[in-house]
Amino acid sequence: MTVTAPPPPRERLLSPTYAATTIGMFALCAFVAFEATAVTTVMPTVADRLDGVGLYALSFAAPLASGVVGMVAAGGWSDRRGPALPLGVALVLFSLGLVVCGTAPTMEALVAGRVLQGLGGGAVTVCLYVLVGLVFPAALQPAVFASFAAAWVLPSLFGPALAAFVAHSVGWRWVFLGVVALVAIAAGLVAPALRRAPVTVADTPFPAGRLLWAVAAAGAVLGFELLGSRRGALLALAAAAFVVTVVALRRLLPTGALLGARGLPAVVATRGMLSASFFCAEAYIVFVLQEQWGQSPGQAGIALTIVGVVWAAASQVQSRLGARVSDTAAMVWGTALVLGGIVVLALVVAADLHPALAVASYVVAGAGMGFGYPRTGVAMLAASSATDRGFNSSALSIADSLGGAFALSASGIVYATATRAGADPFVPVFVLAAAFAVLGTLAAARTRMA
Structure with missing residues (x-):
């Protein structure tokens, strides 16, 4: 009689082979996301304590801008020598940036720390993506990337409240310093996988x-x-x-992206303008809730939490609709919601209405991001071939980061100019964010492929 051997057990992310690596990578993503988003809650306090409101916008723009450098450097380095060394360097830079921020005596020093933090954080993200391809089998890779997405969503849900609690209990500096030891622990969990990962020495030139x-x-x-x-x-x-x-x-970026040329260039432009408009507004929503309506960091941070939930829900809605809503339609509706939400936000601030209306309008913008933002990636891949998929993917990330960084830099100029003129500085900042949303809506309408 022939005895059929039972099939081998199906591997899972938390099976003994992958559990430590999965947890470590998830944690590293979550820490990068926490420092990118949750610190929004405490940054008005930081700027006030360090007498650096003039550099408030730059403290948000700095990690976005330097993150692009980290992405490009880590991608080229990983392709040539594997992800182990670049990931180690990235974690050191990220941690050093946190230490500089947490011990900063001035706002200028804090911005310098944010530059280091962004440089390392951008590189960490790229290295982890490379490591997924080397360590996990193809059947598990979608689940790994889903965990990365969750790692970015969770800080937006719980991070603002946690950051506000830490700042109130032991001081704002520990919002930065408290993460350093956790990064070291997560790196220790990932280290064995890095040692096991095959090392491929490529002859491709460094970019x-x-x-x-x-x-x-x-x-x-x-x-x-x-x-x-x-x-x-x-x-x-x-x-x-x-x-x-x-x-x-x-x-x-692809040729024509800055002008929103039809097709792929318009997709990249849409991604950049979505990032520019929304993150410009996000940087100031907590600030205005505290300054204009006297809310505490914890109360103001609730706006970020609600938006995180709504963004995730809208993303699920557009995913379930699938092909019933074209990529172009999803991007147009998404950018229109962002525009409408920010316009109402500007009006609420200008008329000094109830802060709940400000939060509600910001939530509408978050719904637009959840509906339109994911489709920029889908549309980019649909317009790419095997020969340019890597360049186009990189371009989309660059437009995302630099779009947000440029908008934040411009908002700093607008805020300073309005303050010198004795005007309300928040209204022109939100008007600027709305202007970027207008450009995004125009670009989204041109994303239909020929």
């Missing part, structure tokens, strides 16, 4: 030219805010920084 353009773009975006907030001759240098930003982006 030095692309890295230089990424550095130029990041530096120009940050310089634009620093110089544009000043007076006199420095304004001319701000114009020069703007020109450098445009030239660098032309090298990093």
